[in-house]
Amino acid sequence: MLRCSIRDAKLRDEAVRSAKSACLNCAEGAGRVTRADKARAFAIARAEAVEAAAAVEIAALCGDTSAARADEVARVVSRLVGLLTGLVR
Numbered sequence: 001m002l003r004c005s006i007r008d009a010k011l012r013d014e015a016v017r018s019a020k021s022a023c024l025n026c027a028e029g030a031g032r033v034t035r036a037d038k039a040r041a042f043a044i045a046r047a048e049a050v051e052a053a054a055a056v057e058i059a060a061l062c063g064d065t066s067a068a069r070a071d072e073v074a075r076v077v078s079r080l081v082g083l084l085t086g087l088v089r
Contacts, residue, residue: 004056004073008064011055018052039088046084053077
């Protein structure tokens with residue numbers, strides 16, 4: 001698990017909630033049966049992952065976490081978005 005230590009409580013809460021939602025939507029997509037249901041859940045997971053990364057990036061730009069942590073999150077999310085994009089199609 002990546003630890004970003006975001007000092008801003010609102011950004012930290014947003015990043016955590018979005019990351020949790022991304023994980024839960026991945027699980028939901030895996031449990032769905034039809035292709036359309038799976039695609040919908042995976043698309044939501046992808047959007048939530050991007051939102052979590054954006055919160056971390058904003059925190060870094062505001063000095064509330066390190067740029068190195070934001071870069072690490074961006075690399076992980078980039079890989080996740082690629083994977084989820086393939087599952088949405």
